[in-house]
Amino acid sequence: MDGSNEKKPVLIIGGGFSGVSAAIEIMESSEKSVVIVEKNPYIGGRVLQMYKYFPKLCPPFCGFEINLRRIKLNEYGRIRFITSSEIEDIRKEDGSYKVKVRRKPQYINDNCTICGDCVDACPETRLNDFNYDMDSQKAIYLPNFFAYPAKYVIDDEACKLISCKKCMTVCRYDAINLEAKEEFYNLDVESVILATGWRPYDANNLTKLGFGRYKNVITNVMMERLSADSGPTGGEIIRPSDNKTVNRIAFVQCAGSRDENHLPYCSSICCMASLKQALYVREKNPDSEASIFYIDLRTPGKYEKFLNRASSDEKIKLIKGKVANITEESSSGDLILEVEDMLSSKKVKFKAEMVVLATGMVPNAPSNLKTGSLKLSFDENGFLFFQDGNEGIFSAGVAKNPMDVNQSIQSATAGALSVLQYSFNKRGQNG
């Protein structure tokens, strides 16, 4: 060993809030450099899709903007983002990790000024996955209004590429190359932080709750987009079937969570998320009424205050009992929720104009992550709970276990410290 490992960067898989936070912490407290490999064409991950954070009800891009400023302030260029990329292979060799990264074709280069001329010219459309497919957009698109790197992206499944070329002809900055090819990068890194995050549980599996069958049954993540100013309705909470303003909304807690037939664990955030959503439904439409059906409300520690805030609103009703069946009244599009109200011990049929299913978080790893011969230990639900710190593999955020943004930042800081300790110990051994 020549001790050069200390100059080798740290690989962070996943550029969501956890990954970016860990990267900044490492950078700011050491001289190490960091490489972030991100699957999406932008960094920021799930938080950018949120309308507001609990408990402060502030917009998430506020906190994220601070992170971006911290990144830009770093004058040594010690942080590198490889977006639209996935890990192809990781192998341990001579005490460091050899990483192969596969990057999707980059049809648009850094010349892009996001002027938008290409969008007007583009004849093809795609479903907007950022808005959970609730609306569509052009095949050349800005991933979100806060996109970093700030440039357009082409969906090559929707785009006709070289046979169309309409965007290329209108682009004044020579920013488009429709013949771009997949690229591969080889990295040599000292340690790895897995910040691979989560995806919402597939509500199509909840057949009794009617998602996919009834238009007015949506999930909590869709509700965030539906409420967001940058969302498909411009922030108006109107229901999908007939664009009617929603006056009577129901939240179904533990939709597939704590359920042996779906996700056996509690995602820990959905109770807070539904309380938050109930609050802004009420804020946006004072005539509205929100009912939350729960098994038990999980608002630990200081979050109890938030629960008190929500429950003090007369028009937010908290009903103890799990919704086990939802049917649609076909004439009106309204939904009938069947539940046993625990406190009165009566079977109730509750009518709502729109239903939000509080679905849980599923870890992206292991199924959406290729890690070659890297040894990782997952718990029975696929979370990277225990990692062997002596191997230089660490985890942060929801990849580790279900948590909210606040806890994700804490776990990212913990991950950053672990990386530095590992590096320090290694140097000690080698020196």
Add this chain to the structure above:
Amino acid sequence: MTNNELNPDAGFIELIKNIGGDSFDNSFKKCFQCGTCSVVCPLTHDEKPFPRKEMILTGWGLKDKLVGSLDPWLCYYCGKCSENCPRKANPAELMMSLRRWLITVYDWTGISKLLYKSKLAEFVFLFIIAIVVFFEWILLFGLFPNSGNGSLNQIIPPDKIDLFFDWPMTAILSILLISFIFNMYYKTILSDKNLKIPIKLYISELWALIFNFFTQYKYSKCENDPEPFLKKLFSGKYNYWLIHWFLMTSYVSLFVAIVFFLYWFQTDYTSDLHVFLYDYYASIGLLGGLIYFTIRRIVKKVERSKFSHHTDWTFIILLFLTALTGVILRIVIVYKVPIPWIFYLYLIHMMILMPMLIVEVPFSKWSHLAYRPVAVYLSNLRDKANLQDRDRAE
């Protein structure tokens, strides 16, 4: 003791665990009282629905609150609650276990408690009755048939079978069963001081008792998918109900005929009705139905067949052997096989039939034939009386 007092009985929790399925060990701890089971149940009522309430009452050992409950009998084990239970706490099997337990509660002799607790006790009990039948037979007809002279009716006269076997047994079992049913009535209705049921209701609701006994209509309600009746019929969703009904009607018609018209069976003379109803309908119903239920309990594909208590198997096997020996006996009588064959087959048939009826009718699984329709009847009475009370109060 006021109604609000709680008397947890830890022994009761253990008792129900032992009387229920293998996967039933931690169910009461697993259940988090979400009420999914109550919602998906096609048969439960809207007020105080089951089986969520039974889960917590059992988990807390509140035996007192379950003794007087008719709800376990209103469950026909469709298994929807267990399929949808997010904790796999198996509420359907709990309802089944409560029915097993309630059989032992209504039986004041304590015999069924012993039978449900111990496989060995059940076998010993069955064996003793078989031996008693054997000696009774020898006293009446001897060990060897008098093959030289006489027809079957001279060697084994039907009136002797009636007088020494069928009638005393029927009388004793009826008295026992009726006293147990009264016990059920006492525990569920009479002991509820707030409940006053007008005599008129008892009479006007009698049709429900008869209707449910003969149709077992509630089984069909287990299939509550919004599909037309015929579609469900042809897609086999009613098979369980129809086969169970076929089996029950076969059994009841045969039992009545044998107790009162034994001579119909001890001769080769047969009317068309007899041939149709007993030789074909009831024989096929009993044997076919029992084979069907045996296969289901072996395959264990649907919730209601997944767990079999030893008393379930005893009932199925004994009833099957009774039917099988009975059918063979009938065949050898009709085809005039030499008397000794008939004589010993008859003895074997009696040595299975009598223990089966004496053990099963009042003390074990058979009794649901009586308890279920009575419980549906009583529960109807209670609901209607409460409703009338409420109307009057308003």
